Amino acid sequence: MAARLDVRKTYKLYVGGKFPRSESGRSYEVTDAKGRFVANAAMASRKDARDAVLAARAAFAGWSGATAYNRGQVLYRVAEVMEGRHAQFAEEVARAEGLTAAKARAVVDAAIDRWVWYAGWTDKVAQVAGAANPVAGPYFNLSVPEPTGVVAVLAPQASSLLGLVSVVAPVVAGGSTCVVLASERRPLPAVVLGEVLATSDVPGGVVNLLTGVTAESAPWLASHEDVDALDLAGAAPLPGEDPTVDWGALEAAAAATLTRVVRPAGTGASGEPDGAVEPDWTVLPDGPRRVLAFMETKTVWHPKGR
Amino acid sequence: MPTFEYAPAPESRAVVDLQPSYGLFIGGEFVDPVDGTSMKTVNPATEEVLSEVAVGGAADVDRAVKAARRAYERTWSRMPAAERGKYLFRIARILQERGRELAVLESLDNGKPIRESRDVDVPLAAAHFFYHAGWADKLAWAGLHGAALGPDGVPLPLGVAGQVIPWNFPLLMLAWKVAPALATGNTVVLKPAETTPLTALLFADICRQADLPPGVVNIVTGAGATGAALVGHPDVDKVAFTGSTAVGREIARTVAGSRKKLTLELGGKAANIVFDDAAIDETVEGIVDGIFFNQGHVCCAGSRLLVQETIAEEVVGRLQQRMSQLRVGDPLDKNTDVGAVNSAEQLQRITDLAAVGDAEGAQRWTAPCPLPENGFWFSPTLFTNVSPAHTIARDEIFGPVLSVMTFRTPSEAVTKANTTPYGLSAGIWTEKGSRILWMADRLRAGVVWANTFNRFDPTSPFGGYKESGYGREGGRHGLAAYVKEA
Structure with a gap:
């Protein structure tokens, strides 16, 4: 009997809960860590980016209005569904990042556990970061964190799955929605994550995943008036490579509408522009800072009286 | 109602030792x-x-x-x-x-x-x-x-x-x-x-x-x-x-x-939202405090008044009555309610924006307060017939100018309040507790004052969306x- 010819997958965008190709009709070749052809991925256009922002904005009212308990259950559900597709993720990660099967499995374990970790934060972050303020007068005064809105995320370039989950999960845990630019050269694990999100009770539009050229798409999102915050984690290049993304220019573009910016990791002399580096995503986050980075503090006053 | 005259009550400036x-x-x-x-x-x-x-x-x-x-x-x-x-x-x-x-x-x-x-x-x-x-x-x-x-x-x-x-x-x-x-x-x-x-x-x-x-x-x-x-x-x-x-x-x-x-x-362009069940006297004081405190030179000033349609006429009438009693003048007089505009430049900006209000069809009412001859002054001013698209409903005036708009339902109030690129503060006036909390959840602003306005405290975080x-x-x-x- 002749060997069966396998059925290959078309890797598409994930926008508004659907899997469209790029409206531009563009695609680009994705290779494995050794440079061998793996698949053609959709190359998102400006129109795709704008559609994704629209979808994220439309999903914001429902997602931010859901109870924190409900959001926690949905995030935990993502972990459950990922677990069922563990082998598929491990294969994608091994191929994209050039890892051994054992190492790729460990990365997938960590990515699933990261969802569980953030799932638990949804209904605790307001208690940890809120405050009852003892003002000098007869007033009730309470501060609570609230989601910022639509967040544009440049996902890490090297860590195609664990890094991706580490930046997306905190955004949605806090109640914001997002448009994510997947790792440019290692985009396929992100597409598979989209397939998981689509079947995990995450409402369509809460997470939108775009594949394509980061340096091309990022300025459109940074300057978009309906984007409230920008995570520049993915401005750091792959190890040993020159940066293709000027994160200072993106931050400057974001300034036009006072978009909140989370700068990429990196050190440098005080006040000097400096390079971005990708952190080690296997390290457990030191608290809910990434959740809080995409939340605002609201303070409510009311008089006390008889 | 009889009105009482105030005698001048100036604070002495002798306490200040100014260098040339x-x-x-x-x-x-x-x-x-x-x-x-x-x-x-x-x-x-x-x-x-x-x-x-x-x-x-x-x-x-x-x-x-x-x-x-x-x-x-x-x-x-x-x-x-x-x-x-x-x-x-x-x-x-x-x-x-x-x-x-x-x-x-x-x-x-x-x-x-x-x-x-x-x-x-x-x-x-x-x-x-x-x-x-x-x-x-x-x-x-x-x-x-x-x-x-x-x-x-x-x-x-x-x-x-x-x-x-x-x-x-x-x-x-x-x-x-x-x-x-x-x-x-x-x-x-x-x-x-x-x-x-x-x-x-x-x-x-x-x-x-x-x-x-x-x-x-x-x-x-x-x-x-x-x-x-x-x-x-x-x-x-x-x-x-x-x-x-x-x-x-x-x-x-x-x-x-x-x-x-x-x-x-x-900056800010705060909505101060008044429901028909609000305690009317406190509300009118709160509206006045919200916009005329510090001559309206307040980033969180309640410069957009959103009043529920059923009581709009009454609220505007009472506001005009209250504004007529504001004492504008010598900042060092202890009875003064509204002082001087900080600079000629700021006075010009307020004057220009108020003129745009006239030009775009809003109805201006100015408090009949006598103003000093020297210095920079602007009488407390109220605009009605304002639509959310008007410049005076969108731009921060940073002066004693209030734009009045109306709404019918809480949802409409939220939509109108949030229709601004700003998000510093907001006010809610109603006796219904559940409505306060429902509104407070939906207003995209860093500080929400309910049944009060312009309160500050070192323990209370302040800042915008x-x-x-x-x-x-x-x-x-x-x-x-x-x-x-x-």
Whole structure:
């Protein structure tokens, strides 16, 4: 009997809960860590980016209005569904990042556990970061964190799955929605994550995943008036490579509408522009800072009286 | 109803000892500017020149940043936190002791009524120092998520903070900036507003009286270029700005791509929302307080009044009645409700925007208050027939001008309130508790006042959503702006 010819997958965008190709009709070749052809991925256009922002904005009212308990259950559900597709993720990660099967499995374990970790934060972050303020007068005064809105995320370039989950999960845990630019050269694990999100009770539009050229798409999102915050984690290049993304220019573009910016990791002399580096995503986050980075503090006053 | 005449009740200005000219406060002493010039500061109520102050140039800013760096490295960051806190307690006490002097000086330089400078600005400034003094040695317990910690587990300071403040609450904004910066272990270079430098210069003398180590607080007076030099200085680790959204954008652009930490407290166009079940007398007082407090020179002023349609006529009638009784005039008179507009430039802006209101078809009503002949004045003004698309419903006027609009349902009120790029504050007036909480959840604003307005406290975080800026000032949350991130 002749060997069966396998059925290959078309890797598409994930926008508004659907899997469209790029409206531009563009695609680009994705290779494995050794440079061998793996698949053609959709190359998102400006129109795709704008559609994704629209979808994220439309999903914001429902997602931010859901109870924190409900959001926690949905995030935990993502972990459950990922677990069922563990082998598929491990294969994608091994191929994209050039890892051994054992190492790729460990990365997938960590990515699933990261969802569980953030799932638990949804209904605790307001208690940890809120405050009852003892003002000098007869007033009730309470501060609570609230989601910022639509967040544009440049996902890490090297860590195609664990890094991706580490930046997306905190955004949605806090109640914001997002448009994510997947790792440019290692985009396929992100597409598979989209397939998981689509079947995990995450409402369509809460997470939108775009594949394509980061340096091309990022300025459109940074300057978009309906984007409230920008995570520049993915401005750091792959190890040993020159940066293709000027994160200072993106931050400057974001300034036009006072978009909140989370700068990429990196050190440098005080006040000097400096390079971005990708952190080690296997390290457990030191608290809910990434959740809080995409939340605002609201303070409510009311008089006390008889 | 009989109306009673008020006799003049002027506060004496003898308590203030004004110098004919002031230098820059750098490294613990007043020095002449190296490359700067000078400017006059006037009393906006009389146009009398009060004093001449230095305009710091780039070299002066550099000298101040160097002084702050030296003080940070040699003194302030090495001092036990409890001792740092005790300096802040000292400053708080001297602010109280010299409270009357500060209040009179503030009213002279700014034009705000003495009742406000005496009862609000100065006591709150002292309270800010008192509150933050206690934090200095308790930062490990402040719950500052993601802060870089020293070997003792205490969040680390950033270094030198460059701070630029506005003219509407000169001393209070200084306190909001300087107190948390110092408490967390930073040193500062502060640039007061061009038109209101005098209380900051008096604060320099208070630092001297408190024996604050030289260079911990530096004050560089000047205008926009001075502030730009400070914000762009490469050895500044932290930039804090309160002022217009336009300047805030510029600062965000300047700081982009650096590792400077930035907090911005910018403009606003707050909706003050009145439901038909609100307690009407308190509400009318709250509306008046919300927009006419400090001549409307308040970023969180309730400049858009949204009234439920069924009671709109009644509320507007009562407002006009109340506004007719406002006393506009001499800021140093203890009975004055509304003082002088801070500058000729600001008066022109208010006048122009009100004229746009007329041109776009809104209905203007002006309180029949007699105005002094000299100085900069604008009568409390109310516009009806305003649509959300009107310029006066969208642009921040920063003056005593109220735009009145109506709504029918709570959902419509939320939509109208949130239809603005700003998101600093909002007000809700209703006797129904569940509606307050429902509204408060949906208003995209950093501070929501329910059945009150324009309340401030050092323990209560203040700051905006959207284009009203980012970061918080005050409370546990405000400390985060001044500590290093891990």
